[in-house]
Amino acid sequence: MTGLLDGKALAAKMQAELAEQVQHLQQQVGRPPGLAVLMVGDNPASAAYVRNKEQACERVGIASFGKHFPTQTTQAELEQTIQALNQDERVDGILVQLPLPDHLDSVGLLNQIDPNKDADGLHPTNLGRLVRGEPGLRSCTPAGVMRLLQEYRIDLKGKKAVVIGRSILVGKPLALMLLAEDATVTIAHSRSQDLTAIARDADILVAAVGRTNLITAEMVKPDAVVVDVGINRVVNPETGKGRLVGDVEFESVRDVAAWITPVPGGIGPMTVTMLLDNTVWSYRQRCVAGREK
Ligand SMILES: NC(=O)c1ccc[n+]([C@@H]2O[C@H](COP(=O)([O-])OP(=O)(O)OC[C@H]3O[C@@H](n4cnc5c(N)ncnc54)[C@H](OP(=O)(O)O)[C@@H]3O)[C@@H](O)[C@H]2O)c1
Structure with missing residues (x-):
C-alpha cells in the first residue's frame, strides 16, 4: 500500500505551531x-x-x-x-x-x-553556508522537501537519491541537503543520458523539472520514495478549465512507489510554510537569543 507524503497536513500542523511561537515571542520582542x-x-x-x-x-x-x-x-x-x-x-x-x-x-x-533577512535562502552567503554545512537560511522548496521526508521518517542514510533538475532554486540546494543527510546523490538534467536508468536506480526520486508526466511507472524502482516538486498547469480542452499537476504520472507511479507526494497538496504548501519558518527564524536570530537552524 503506497503512503501519501501529505504536505498539506504537515504544513497546517507547522503553521499552527508557528502561530503559537509568534504569539509567545512577540510579547518578549x-x-x-x-x-x-x-x-x-x-x-x-x-x-x-x-x-x-x-x-x-x-x-x-x-x-x-x-x-x-x-x-x-x-x-x-x-x-x-x-x-x-x-x-x-x-x-x-x-x-x-x-x-x-x-x-x-x-x-x-x-x-x-x-x-540575515534572505527569507528565500538564495543569497550567495546562504548558499555558501549550505555548501559548508553551516547553519543559515535555506531555500524554501528544498527545505520543505527535507522537512516532509523527516516527518515521515524516510531513511536517507546511505540511500541512493536522484534529483532531476539542477536549478539554483530547487535541484542544486536539494542535492546538497540530501548529501548532508548522508544520501548518495545523483543530479540529472536535460542533457543526462538514459534518464530512465538513472531514475530507476533511485531509492529516493525527486522530480523538479516542470514537465507533465516526465516520470512514468517504468522509471521508478519498486518501493522507492517519489517526491514531485513540479507544478504544471494543464487545461481540459472540453471544459477549458485548468488544473495543476506535477512531473510525475501519479496514478501509475503510486502503484510502484512506497511513498509519493501529491500535486497539489505536497511540496507547494511546504514551500510556503518554510518561508514562514525562515522569517520566524530570522526574527528570533535578530531579536531573541539564537536558535540553531
Ligand atoms: N512546489 C513548489 O513550491 C515549487 C517551487 C519551485 C518550483 N516549483 C516547480 O518545480 C519545477 C522546477 O522548477 P525550477 O525553478 O527548478 O525550474 P527550472 O529553473 O526551469 O529548472 C528545470 C530543470 O529541469 C531540467 N530539465 C528540463 N527538461 C528536462 C528533461 N527532459 N529531463 C531532465 N531534466 C530536465 C533542466 O535542465 P537544464 O539545467 O539542463 O536546463 C533544469 O535543470 C517547475 O515545475 C516549478 O514550477 C515548484
Missing part, C-alpha cells in the same frame, strides 16, 4: 515578525503565489510589508526598496517573487538583500 514580498508586473501565477504567501503570514501572525511594482520599474528603484527594507527594523524577511520581467537582473537584486 514587542512586535510581530515581518516579511516583505516584492512583486514586479502582473504575471497571474506570481500574483496567486504572493497572495498565498500573504494569507499564510496572516494566519501565523507575521506582518506583511509587501510591495507591488509596475512592470516598467527600474533596477535602481528596486535596489533602493531593498536597501530600505534591509534597514527597516520591523522587517525580518525579504523575498523577491521570481520570475522578474526581462529587463531586470534578478541575481543582482537577490545579492542586495541582507543575508
